[in-house]
Amino acid sequence: MIEAIWKFEFLQNAFLAGILIGIIAPLLGVFLVVRRQALIADALSHITLAGIAASLLMGKYVTSWQAVNPVYMGMGFSAVGSLFIEQLRKVYKHFEELAIPITLSGGIGLGVVFISLADGFNSDLFNYLFGSVIAISRGDLLAVSVITFVVLVVVIMLYKELFFLSFDEEHAIVSGIRGKWIHIVFILIVAFVIAVSMQIVGVLLVSALMTLPVAASIRVAKGFKQTIFLSIIIGECSVIGGLVLAYYLDIAPGGTIVLLSAIILVLILLFKRWKQGKS
Amino acid sequence: MTTNANMIDVNNISFHYGDRYVLEDVSFSVPKGAFVGLVGPNGSGKSTLIKIILGLLKPQKGQVQLLGNKVNKFQQWCKVGYVSQKANSFNSGFPATVFEVVSMGLTSKLGLFRFMNSTHKQAVADALALVGMEEYSESNIGELSGGQQQRVFIARALVSDPDFLILDEPTVGVDSGSTSEFYNLLGKLNKENGITLLLVTHDIGTITDKVTHVACLNRTLHFHGETEEFEQFNESDLSDFYGHHVHVLNHDHGHGGV
Ligand SMILES: Nc1ncnc2c1ncn2[C@@H]1O[C@H](COP(=O)(O)OP(=O)(O)O)[C@@H](O)[C@H]1O
Ligand SMILES: [Mg+2]
Numbered sequence: 342m343i344e345a346i347w348k349f350e351f352l353q354n355a356f357l358a359g360i361l362i363g364i365i366a367p368l369l370g371v372f373l374v375v376r377r378q379a380l381i382a383d384a385l386s387h388i389t390l391a392g393i394a395a396s397l398l399m400g401k402y403v404t405s406w407q408a409v410n411p412v413y414m415g416m417g418f419s420a421v422g423s424l425f426i427e428q429l430r431k432v433y434k435h436f437e438e439l440a441i442p443i444t445l446s447g448g449i450g451l452g453v454v455f456i457s458l459a460d461g462f463n464s465d466l467f468n469y470l471f472g473s474v475i476a477i478s479r480g481d482l483l484a485v486s487v488i489t490f491v492v493l494v495v496v497i498m499l500y501k502e503l504f505f506l507s508f509d510e511e512h513a514i515v516s517g518i519r520g521k522w523i524h525i526v527f528i529l530i531v532a533f534v535i536a537v538s539m540q541i542v543g544v545l546l547v548s549a550l551m552t553l554p555v556a557a558s559i560r561v562a563k564g565f566k567q568t569i570f571l572s573i574i575i576g577e578c579s580v581i582g583g584l585v586l587a588y589y590l591d592i593a594p595g596g597t598i599v600l601l602s603a604i605i606l607v608l609i610l611l612f613k614r615w616k617q618g619k620s
Numbered sequence: 621m622t623t624n625a626n627m628i629d630v631n632n633i634s635f636h637y638g639d640r641y642v643l644e645d646v647s648f649s650v651p652k653g654a655f656v657g658l659v660g661p662n663g664s665g666k667s668t669l670i671k672i673i674l675g676l677l678k679p680q681k682g683q684v685q686l687l688g689n690k691v692n693k694f695q696q697w698c699k700v701g702y703v704s705q706k707a708n709s710f711n712s713g714f715p716a717t718v719f720e721v722v723s724m725g726l727t728s729k730l731g732l733f734r735f736m737n738s739t740h741k742q743a744v745a746d747a748l749a750l751v752g753m754e755e756y757s758e759s760n761i762g763e764l765s766g767g768q769q770q771r772v773f774i775a776r777a778l779v780s781d782p783d784f785l786i787l788d789e790p791t792v793g794v795d796s797g798s799t800s801e802f803y804n805l806l807g808k809l810n811k812e813n814g815i816t817l818l819l820v821t822h823d824i825g826t827i828t829d830k831v832t833h834v835a836c837l838n839r840t841l842h843f844h845g846e847t848e849e850f851e852q853f854n855e856s857d858l859s860d861f862y863g864h865h866v867h868v869l870n871h872d873h874g875h876g877g878v
Binding site for chain 1: 674675676695697698700702704710711713714715716717719720721723724725726727728730732733736758759760
């Protein structure tokens with residue numbers, strides 16, 4: 342496999358992009374999980390799919406549009422969707438979680454309409470649903486790199502504000518934190534991470550990569566920073582292991598990556614049980 | 621900032637949720653260095669008043685000034701510490717150590733894009749020592765008892781070295797032994813560290829020996845003044861106010877005027 346990586350550019354792209362996604366998806370996932378907003382990732386991934394389908398549809402009618410990476414339109418949809426969710430959360434103040442099914446079903450509806458208009462599935466779209474090792478271009482890798490850089494800068498610079506807002510929003514606001522702006526910045530970077538992760542992990546499984554590593558680490562970590570580091574380590578193990586397996590078994594990587602993180606989760610839960618049983 | 625003798629001035633505040641008046645024409649002030657006990661039965665509007673003071677709710681009438689500035693213009697939030705009524709109703713599975721929780725209190729003092737250095741870490745350790753929780757620094761907050769969590773939240777409010785502390789029923793869910801210890805700590809913060817305190821409680825009797833001023837709220841303000849005067853306030857007046865019989869304990873007063 343190492344040889345193959347040297348030989349095939351697409352494998353290099355997939356691995357490098359996978360390693361970056363293995364950092365940023367669980368990193369943002371930690372904040373989503375502790376705020377009980379893990380499902381936002383699902384809603385946004387479906388909106389992103391609608392964007393990608395729209396882009397593929399446009400490519401059918403406007404030949405020059407085919408040169409545009411569908412991920413960009415996916416990102417655009419995802420960003421608009423994320424702002425829509427923030428707005429809905431305000432409208433339904435006491436039923437914040439309603440924002441998620443509303444956006445999710447809206448996204449699916451739009452996606453289905455665009456897909457039928459484009460005369461059904463083609464292989465490109467299939468890749469976006471389940472992820473692919475071979476579909477990652479240099480352009481995709483570049484997009485992932487830029488998003489990774491932006492996410493890391495935002496999370497490091499706003500770390501203490503994000504942490505405080507996640508723990509206790511009312512207090513954070515009393516101590517003068519501009520919660521509204523920080524929420525918007527945060528949800529926008531979530532939208533971008535989902536859009537760039539889709540090609541490798543697939544629409545249906547993006548949210549799993551954001552939440553399963555967190556679900557595992559939260560059981561064993563002490564404190565917030567440790568939870569973040571452990572989630573990233575678990576995310577990386579799943580992504581790298583999953584890509585290797587997907588390459589050898591010739592299957593869509595989304596499934597292998599998510600199955601690996603689910604196995605790690607189960608092992609950690611069993612380990613925790615065993616340790617508690619002993620003490 | 622204008623120089624002003626009062627930490628807080630509340631002027632003719634009225635507030636309603638929907639068409640139900642919760643506060644009507646409430647005015648009172650908290651002088652610098654005072655320890656004000658705000659008392660009243662459940663549902664009398666105490667928490668609502670605190671949220672208005674902190675700018676979390678906007679009153680339909682009247683205005684609030686903090687250190688002489690209108691609350692919506694107020695900038696120095698790091699000088700104000702707040703412990704809310706539901707401080708320990710957070711998600712107890714939240715993965716944060718006690719150290720991390722107390723560090724939150726430094727967020728606004730540090731400002732955007734700045735990180736903690738060793739001085740700040742020392743401040744966190746000192747705040748934990750002040751409330752006697754230093755040995756739990758690395759424990760997850762969810763593993764502590766209610767009383768211990770409450771002390772951690774006090775430490776979080778104290779870590780930015782505030783001039784003024786607002787506590788909304790901080791001893792709910794804390795056992796009575798820790799409660800009196802806790803009031804001793806507040807008395808010490810007021811007398812020795814010179815911190816102005818506004819303490820909300822529905823339990824009048826336990827605090828009359830610590831506070832310098834009392835305010836009784838039940839939709840409108842029924843009494844506001846120094847503690848000595850409050851004790852002249854006779855028991856039948858209080859029963860009217862609470863709607864049932866109340867004993868006011870008499871205490872010796874060690875402190876002078878404010
Ligand atoms: N968000 C809200 N919406 C409607 N009514 C409320 C809300 N919060 C509090 N109230 C009502 O306002 C009154 C005062 O509440 P509160 O200020 O919490 O009282 P206290 O803190 O003195 O127990 C209560 O009758 C309560 O039911
Ligand atoms: Mg209350």
